Every structure is written in structure tokens, then in C-alpha cells.
């Protein structure tokens with residue numbers, strides 16, 4: 001048996017078409033475009049590529065593009081001033097502070113200067129609290145994208161055993177919360193987990209967000225499980241994930257590739273969040 005390959009590029013393209021349509025309707029109705037502000041601090045090549053990709057997509061979907069680039073020597077106050085300026089600009093619906101920041105900067109303190117209503121990355125402490133409480137709010141894009149891929153493949157989450165490998169603030173933790181809200185039986189495994197293969201082999205759905213190239217092989221996967229690979233690493237032979245695709249494709253019933261899996265969905269969810277943020281301001285919920 002060989003697993004079905006979940007086509008993240010195709011699902012992202014469909015999602016983006018829907019978002020573009022809704023952006024056009026929003027613009028007709030309000031006379032304004034949803035606006036995304038991206039902030040890049042420093043000159044990390046990979047970060048620059050990701051930010052470009054986000055900007056290009058937002059413009060293609062009909063949004064306004066506000067981009068700021070600060071030098072790697074920018075101080076905390078430089079970044080804070082910029083965030084305050086964008087926070088009070090009504091043309092800016094969403095603010096994305098590209099991570100990682102240069103090491104000298106306090107990431108959490110700066111991210112938390114983004115107002116929750118403009119937190120299209122869903123990474124502020126306020127947004128994390130809303131998610132943990134199950135209250136309405138903007139959710140992190142990569143976890144949203146992973147869940148959207150499972151839905152697009154008609155994977156049942158309610159009652160299923162889902163193992164998330166990784167407990168990062170960006171992916172693992174919020175993903176576990178989202179899955180709990182979908183009534184999955186969620187286990188979070190991490191670098192201190194004892195006998196990882198025994199834990200992951202219990203999973204009907206295995207989501208790997210460990211940030212360790214090739215961590216997961218055939219021995220970690222139950223026959224017929226669905227495997228979502230959130231990892232992305234540049235190797236000598238190109239991009240690769242946390243999952244040894246060539247091994248696991250023979251054991252799983254469905255699997256996401258890298259590239260072409262979760263990555264494009266992350267951007268699609270950022271676009272949807274930016275539209276949502278614009279709508280929330282124009283039509284506040286009672």
C-alpha cells in the first residue's frame with residue numbers, strides 16, 4: 001500500500017480563491033481593502049523569501065501591502081515604535097512580525113505590542129489565551145493550515161487519537177488546543193518524551209512539528225495513519241520535513257509532502273486571518 005499524498009498547494013489555491021472573492025466583496029461593501037503589514041528585521045535570507053511570498057499573495061488576493069524592513073541593528077524601541085504606528089493605522093488590518101527576530105530582541109515582549117484585533121499570526125499572549133479558553137480570536141496560521149488539510153482530506157478528528165510531536169508556541173501548543181476543540185484525543189509528545197515510537201504508533205493522526213529533520217520514520221507510524229509534516233528544512237538535496245517521506249509513504253494512508261504540504265496552507269491561513277481582521281473592525285460582533 002502507498003499513502004495518498006495530500007496536496008497542500010491545491011488546497012491552498014482553492015482557499016486563496018475563496019479569500020480573493022471575499023476580499024472583492026469586502027472592498028465593494030466598505031470602499032477599503034484589507035491591509036497586511038509585514039515587518040522584517042534583519043537580513044535572514046529564508047525570512048526574506050517567506051515575507052516576499054506573503055506580500056505577493058496578499059497583493060494577488062486584492063489586499064493592500066504595507067511592508068517595513070528594519071536593519072538587524074534595530075533596537076527594541078525602533079521595533080516598538082513601528083508596531084505602535086501600525087497598530088494605530090486604520091488602513092492596516094493585520095500586522096505580521098516575521099520570526100525569528102535577531103537574538104538581542106525580546107520576541108514575546110515585542111509580539112505582545114500587536115493589538116489582538118490585528119494579530120493575524122495569532123501569536124500574542126492575548127490570542128493564545130483566547131484560544132486556550134475557546135473564545136473567539138485570531139488563531140495561529142500553521143496550526144490552522146494543518147487542521148484545514150485534515151478537513152480537506154475528510155479525516156475524522158472527533159474521538160480520534162491525535163499525537164502532536166512538538167510543543168512550540170508557534171505550532172505544537174496551539175495545534176493541540178485547536179485539535180482539542182475538535183474533540184480529538186490529543187497527546188503532545190516532545191524532546192523529553194520516553195519511547196517516542198510507542199507514543200506515535202498509537203496515533204490515528206500524527207502531526208509532526210518537532211523541527212528535527214527526518215525525526216519520524218516507518219517505525220513511528222501505525223499502518224493506515226494520517227501523517228501531517230509541519231517541518232521544513234533546507235538540505236543539500238532540497239527541502240525536507242521532519243518525516244522520512246520515502247519510508248512513511250509505505251505505511252500511512254495519507255501524508256503531506258514537503259514542500260507542497262503545510263507550507264502553502266500557512267500563507268493561505270494568513271490571508272484568511274487578514275480578511276477576518278478587516279471584517280471584525282468593519283462589522284464588530286455584538
Ligand SMILES: Nc1nc(=O)c2c([nH]1)NC[C@@H]1CN(c3ccc(C(=O)N[C@@H](CCC(=O)O)C(=O)O)cc3)C=[N+]21
Nearest residue numbers: 050097098099100121141232259260261263264266267
Ligand atoms: N511571524 C511569523 N509567522 C509565520 O507564519 C512564520 C514566521 N514568522 N517565521 C517562519 C515560519 C515559516 N513559515 C513558512 C511559511 C510558508 C512556507 C511555504 O510556503 N513553504 C513552501 C516552500 C517554500 C520554499 O520553496 O522555500 C512549501 O512548503 O511548499 C514555509 C514556511 C512561516 N513562518
